[in-house]
Amino acid sequence: MTKLSVNINKVATLRNARGGDVPNLVQVAKDVQKFGAQGITIHPRPDERHIRYSDVFDLKPVVTTEFNIEGNPIPKFIELVLKAKPEQVTLVPDAEDAITSNAGWNTKKHKDFLQEVISEFKRNNIRTSIFVDPDPEMVKAALATGTDRIELYTEDYAKEYEKGNTAAIEPYALCAEIANELGLGINAGHDLSLKNIEFFKNNIPGLLEVSIGHALISEALYEGFEKVIQEYLKLLKS
Ligand SMILES: CC(=O)[C@@H](O)[C@H](O)COP(=O)(O)O
Numbered sequence: 728m729t730k731l732s733v734n735i736n737k738v739a740t741l742r743n744a745r746g747g748d749v750p751n752l753v754q755v756a757k758d759v760q761k762f763g764a765q766g767i768t769i770h771p772r773p774d775e776r777h778i779r780y781s782d783v784f785d786l787k788p789v790v791t792t793e794f795n796i797e798g799n800p801i802p803k804f805i806e807l808v809l810k811a812k813p814e815q816v817t818l819v820p821d822a823e824d825a826i827t828s829n830a831g832w833n834t835k836k837h838k839d840f841l842q843e844v845i846s847e848f849k850r851n852n853i854r855t856s857i858f859v860d861p862d863p864e865m866v867k868a869a870l871a872t873g874t875d876r877i878e879l880y881t882e883d884y885a886k887e888y889e890k891g892n893t894a895a896i897e898p899y900a901l902c903a904e905i906a907n908e909l910g911l912g913i914n915a916g917h918d919l920s921l922k923n924i925e926f927f928k929n930n931i932p933g934l935l936e937v938s939i940g941h942a943l944i945s946e947a948l949y950e951g952f953e954k955v956i957q958e959y960l961k962l963l964k965s
């Protein structure tokens with residue numbers, strides 16, 4: 728079975744748009760878990776454009792499934808994660824001004840740095856995962872960092888699958904095979920959706936967890952429109 732961790736960054740984006748507390752992030756996290764999600768993912772960025780550092784501590788007591796915190800391990804982030812002690816930390820090498828995560832780690836070039844931060848998280852009993860492109864060399868070199876898992880960066884797959892290019896799964900399947908042989912756990916995420924998740928899952932042996940945010944929140948909005956509009960119309964009748 729592959730676990731679904733719901734990334735709630737976009738719920739915080741909506742909340743922050745009005746400066747108030749609607750929608751309430753903590754309530755959303757509780758409900759998402761009540762509806763069956765097996766994890767909550769957040770990605771506090773240095774500019775706190777969606778998840779605020781303070782959200783982490785509001786969420787911590789209500790996340791009864793798996794709490795996964797993603798981010799670039801700058802000192803402020805490391806300190807936050809060590810204080811919050813989530814079940815999993817996912818390290819992502821994103822630039823401060825990036826609109827969203829757009830590349831995996833070069834696990835060869837950053838081996839020493841990754842080794843150092845990963846060992847600190849593991850000393851604190853926090854499982855580690857590192858975001859990687861579907862590149863066999865990067866997956867092989869991930870082993871030496873000491874990470875428990877890799878997260879396959881799925882944007883390319885999602886884009887190509889949308890165009891009908893199902894061969895785009897091949898590098899991911901190969902990387903999964905290598906990771907399985909090396910004993911690295913496999914997570915995946917970025918732009919996964921209701922449209923592309925089934926084919927991905929069916930072709931990736933040993934896929935432990937997917938974290939899905941942008942598409943899932945958009946799909947949930949669309950699914951909700953009809954019901955909510957009917958409720959308004961009922962109240963506005965006569
Ligand atoms: C690590 C990753 O893949 C990202 O998808 C991320 O968590 C999404 O971040 P944003 O919601 O800021 O785009």
Ligand SMILES: NCC(=O)COP(=O)(O)O
Pocket residue numbers: 734768797878915916917918919938939940941942943
């Ligand atoms: N790790 C990927 C994630 O949390 C969600 O990415 P996206 O679905 O918002 O693209």
